[in-house]
Amino acid sequence: MNIGQAAWRSGVSAKMIRHYESIGLIAPVGRTAAGYRIYADSDVHTLRFIRRARDLGFSVDGIADMLALWRDRSRKSAAVKKRALEHVADLRRKIAELETMARTLSELAERCHGDERPDCPILSDLAAGARASTLAHFDEFKLKKGNGFAPRRRGRA
């Protein structure tokens, strides 16, 4: 079958199939005399695997790992589980991050009148700026710069 049908059957767009081939996630498939890519059912199967992994939020690298494990019939399920749990941990981290944002922002919004008046704790918070999360970067910065960086007087700033 052509790439269009493979895309349709797998749920991976033709565009992405070509992309995945170009970055080496999937091996190049055969071509017709005219240069059209030819896909077999097994290729569609692989593409569905990829689609499903993508839906679970795996990165391309992660998908590559999972694909390799899938194809390795002597794999240990421990290896698969490990990968999966690492990914779950990543997801949880991300979720916690977003949760913090959402919580902070809805707390601020709750305290906002939301009427005709201009005063609003949301803007006040943003304007105040220097708070916990915003202060963290000072350390990052000092660390990143190899330190010895602190409030030394800068030229004629």
Place this chain on the structure above:
Amino acid sequence: MNIGQAAWRSGVSAKMIRHYESIGLIAPVGRTAAGYRIYADSDVHTLRFIRRARDLGFSVDGIADMLALWRDRSRKSAAVKKRALEHVADLRRKIAELETMARTLSELAERCHGDERPDCPILSDLAAGARASTLAHFDEFKLKKGNGFAPRRRGRA
């Protein structure tokens, strides 16, 4: 002060300050004869506002909106609240998405022995592929393609 100190004080990297200027999020600042950008305390204040908004997950467009509201002293707090709550809704959507992934994946991982044996429900699930989330695309696809697209026989695929 120079860009480096403005970056240090605001928590926005010099790189990003230049970037924000180039995309019009912040107005171009004055320059010395040598072309160095010159920042005032008020600029640092604006940069901190941006930094804080970014920490709350606002996109550049969102930040631009918030900045405009901040500067508009006749704004209605309702407008600010609306924007903020829209963003919270976006965050919640994202969180729900990630939650679904994490939950699915940890359920699968829970059922995985995680030992020397090769069989693993995680890989089985990925390989099965065609399930709820993965089937959704058929509709998307048909819709996107203007329909009348269904299983019509394709040439000699």
Place this chain on the structure above:
DNA sequence: CCTTGACCTTCCCATCGTTGGAAGCCCTAC
């Protein structure tokens, strides 16, 4: 005076996953 080193400038490239478009060939149905 000249060097050193930290700073600044612009410009290009990379990331990550995905989509869009353009130009042009191929295939099939009518």
Place this chain on the structure above:
DNA sequence: GTAGGGCTTCCAACGATGGGAAGGTCAAGG
């Protein structure tokens, strides 16, 4: 044989950020 779709490749963009090169500038110190 022509219209229309599908296929090909290549180039670009999104969002936010970082890395680095090549070169100008500034302050301090020998």
